[in-house]
Structures are given as structure tokens and as C-alpha cells.
Amino acid sequence: MKGTLAVVLVFAAGCLAGWSGLADLESFGEIGKDLTMYVLYLLIFLVGISMGCNPDLKKIVKSVSPKIFLLPVVTILGTLLFSALASLLISKWNVFDCLAVGSGMGYYSLSSVLISQYKEASLGVQLAAELGTIALLTNIFREMFTIICTPLLGRWFGPFAPIASAGVTAVDVCLPVIVRFTGDRMLPAAIVSGVVTDFSVPVLVSFFCSL
């Protein structure tokens, strides 16, 4: 609980700093633009080290079975099914718009750009940008939801739940949180799931945009 509060506070502090202009990534020029990317690489490097110096690494690598590929499959199918159901509550967008947004699987940068681009022809510039913004927010929310709720999801729904909830981000942003709260033995599952869903994003988003 203490960890969750800290996460929310840090994020809120970041929002305030960005809004007030106290922290301005643009003012750092080119470095500022890619700063978060560098931090992400640092994070992944640290996760790699913690994997490498883990004495159980051999056991983990051995435990990857073909069965684990079922996890990204149910992750994608579950996301699409519930996104279609949610579209019944949103009158503004049709079911394929909502499926395109859901297919982002947490990959907000890629899905929002793809959607606002692909949908321009059929929806017009402004509506396409709006749907793109929704895709951005939806997938940011999904990432935040996963980071914040991973301890609870793991306890209530089993160790696969946070990995599924993370979608693509199971392999990068959410990976450290997942490993911390479900244990090192979930690392292969998280990586396999994250990589497979990552490949599905451009395919599914453009498919649902074209319908």
C-alpha cells in the first residue's frame, strides 16, 4: 500500500511539474526529448543484471514451455472481447473504433499515431485526432492501472493477471513491477507475452481501422 501511494504521489508530482513548467523536457533540446527513452534503457539494463546475477536463472530458462504462448493469445482475445463490450456503452464510436483503441495493448505511442493516421480518410482529421487521443489515454491508463494494481492483481487473480493487464508493457515499463510482485519465475512469461503482443499491435490496429 505504501508503494502504491508513492507511485501515485510521484506521478502527480510529475503532472504538476509539467503543467507548471517547472520541469520542461523540451528545454533540454534533443537530449530532453529522448530522456525518458534513456531512462527506460537504464531500467531494462538493470532488470537484465538482476536476471543475470539471479542464481535461479538456469531454472527459469528451462521452464519456458510452448504452453506459455497461450498467455499472449488470451491476453489479446480478452482485451478485444471486453473492448467490444465497452463499445456498447460508448455511443460516439462504433465497435471497430473501440477495437482499434483496445488493440493498442498498452502501447500508447504507436497506437495513437497509427489510429489518428489511418482513420483520417474515413472519419476526417478532427475525429481521427480525437480517437487517437483516446487511444493515447486508454493505453496510458492501462499502463498506470497495471503499475498501480500489480500487487492486488497478483494476489487476487494469480501471477498471470498483471502480465495480461500490462499487455505490451509486460516486457519493458511494467516488467520490473511484475517481477517484484510475482517473483522472478514469471520473467519468461512476461517477456514472451510482451513480445508477442507487441507484434500484434500494428497488425490489429490497422486491421480494425480498415473495417
Add this chain to the structure above:
Amino acid sequence: MFYLILTMLVGVVAGLMMRKVKALSHIGKAISVTIYVMLFFLGVKIGADRNILANLSTLGVQALLLALAGAMGSVFFAALLYRFFFRTEDSRREERP
């Protein structure tokens, strides 16, 4: 994506070579701190984007609904998958005194 996985593999190799270094037992803390830094930057990006802020109320509700639907849908099926295909072998391995 490729470079990200490559970076991780380099880290794994580095970790393997430094297995005996005692200080590495604190790597979990370093990871936590880095997560906080990334979360802060994510906040900065959202806070600085006036377009996102102005439309947050109208678009945000729809986005929240879709985010929860997507997350819970995948969680629901992942929980079923774990329960019926993975739990038995896993709990055997996990047995603790």
C-alpha cells in the same frame, strides 16, 4: 524493440559475470528508484501537453472505460488460463515449509 531486448541481454551477461559482487543484492532498490523516475517523466509529459489536459474530461471518461475493459478482459482470461493449465505444476514447485 530490438535494441531494448539487446540491452536486456547485455545486462544479463553483465549480471552473470558479476554474480559474486555483494552490492548487486540491492539491485531491486535501484530498479524501484528508476521506476519512480520514469513515472515522474510520464507525469511531466501529460502535464505539459495542454491539448491532452483540455480534452481530458470528455475523452478521458471514454478512455478510462476502454482501459478498464481491456485490462479486466485480459486479466479475466489470464486468470482462467492460469487456474486450469498452470496452477498445479506451479504450486508443486512453489511448495515452502
